[in-house]
Amino acid sequence: MQENEKRTELNDLGEFGLISHLTDKIKPNNSSTKKGIGDDAAILNYGDRDIVVTTDMLVEGIHFDMIFTPLKHLGYKSIVVNLSDIYAMNAQPRQVTVSIAISSKYSVEAIKEIYEGMELACNYYGVDLVGGDTTSSLSGLVISVTAIGEIEENKAVYRSGAKDGDLIVVSGDLGGAYIGLMLLQREKEVWKTSPTIQPDLDGNDYILSRQLKPEARKDIIELLIKMELTPSSMIDVSDGIASEVKHLCKASGTGCNLYEEKLPIDPQTYQTARDFNLDPTVCALNGGEDYELLFTVPQADYDKIKGNPHLTVIGHMTNIESGTNFISTGGSVMPLTAQGWDSFGKTNEES
């Protein structure tokens, strides 16, 4: 296959590099396509409704490790990560389709457990599973989910609407899913050498659930409606907050100041990071899979979010010339670097 031609390895580009390499020339032609590639989800317009569509693929050995991932949780999470992208457009998810490739090492009962987890998530988030495909695979499990949602015409919130001076706000707390993964991986190593030792996971329920059974922030979207607050830009936190803030800046044409002391970190995340000799700030900035919502609001809206326990202002947008900056607790200013998780093993540092 192309033995004498130019060969670029996948990890030379990284995931984001590959996607833009493959899709930068793709332009929509249909009048029903309002927004194509480049945000958390695409926006289609049919009749008087805007329809939001997103898709995500989970691959065994890349996105999950069957050694420590309960099947029902895996099914649940595969739905949640897609719904998170729908909420990140300020939309309501309504339907999902599920395609699944399975090797013969899985029994029907195992697959049924995955589906039970999916149904739990569908029921919890009020979403219908409307179709899919089931096929065999020569190795391992692949789950591909497409989620469809709706929103009032022209009300979707893109990554690109932030303005100089807007406040940067994040829901919940950061770094927990990553630290949960560290813990599971440590216990897996112990298990590999001494299979009879019981895993030491006591007292770590919060960070384990952040990794194994994340939730999408449906409640935050409802809260924003109640507060009569429309973000100027929004994205969900799947790759680490540093990477996501930079996505908002790039799409909006702004710079930013992000403050270390403002980052919301749960005490369990903080303590476990310390136990692993990891810097909790780095875990919060670059650990992925928190599925929180990151958004910007005009400064005039500060009073609406002030004191809300679910929302934290972590910085503000600046003009593009100021660059994307991280201000440490000690007051040092440094460029914000995004080393979010990349399935191709390349850091997500972007231009």
Place this chain on the structure above:
Amino acid sequence: MQENEKRTELNDLGEFGLISHLTDKIKPNNSSTKKGIGDDAAILNYGDRDIVVTTDMLVEGIHFDMIFTPLKHLGYKSIVVNLSDIYAMNAQPRQVTVSIAISSKYSVEAIKEIYEGMELACNYYGVDLVGGDTTSSLSGLVISVTAIGEIEENKAVYRSGAKDGDLIVVSGDLGGAYIGLMLLQREKEVWKTSPTIQPDLDGNDYILSRQLKPEARKDIIELLIKMELTPSSMIDVSDGIASEVKHLCKASGTGCNLYEEKLPIDPQTYQTARDFNLDPTVCALNGGEDYELLFTVPQADYDKIKGNPHLTVIGHMTNIESGTNFISTGGSVMPLTAQGWDSFGKTNEES
């Protein structure tokens, strides 16, 4: 994993059995879901439009063999098989999303070729590629496509509308894609023992293109509009006509008579089947991947389709008590058995 529990092997159920086992209790709850699992595509209703959604997954080693599948053709086909499901609802495809998992044995250039094939298909069928996901895989290539289409409210054609007496009609011809695959597999075996011998594929362009670069029957949907003909039921031919006719009968609550002498078989398909000592009728009945449209129309519409070179009447629906019958050229009546292709290695024989 569940070592002491009941274990059912995937191939005990087969693909259709597994899908119904997993999804038989799933019922839609949202008012925007008009039709969930169980047809070629789901139907959603937003505003005053019906939206059609379908998804399909192609797995290396199961659905395609990289030894003889050109990458651009693979990309093209991965889009076409999904659009075929949209046309099978009598709808027009508008958007696709693409998720792809790739192992490091593929170069960026290789993936780009797949995308070029996808873009060719998108342009030809007037569809926008609006989103997707790109990730790494530990082994082989997996492509998952979701297609979205639209149709005037309440105009979708389901599998379930056929009535006793309706004519069974198929577009194009049957069995070509299967015979094309047989040819490619024979040349692969020759190549494995003698890599220097050039493949002997001359004069087989038609059946090779049926396998490697199938088209969805957009033209037939346009023809039906021009003829002012609305099928009473419709399905696309992906698993073999016998299996598809039985799907229509099951969904519609009818029986059928299908006539061997009526099956449209291209001379190249017929001759190559003979060369392989295969029965061309069996290839037409059970060979998959023809991506033709199979539909039923009331007998009163016979004059509209009579003599049309793209359409062949291959039988008619009967009452359910008569069963699903196949009438051989010699006049023998036998039960129609569906041994369509199943990725789990089980025949698709259904109750």
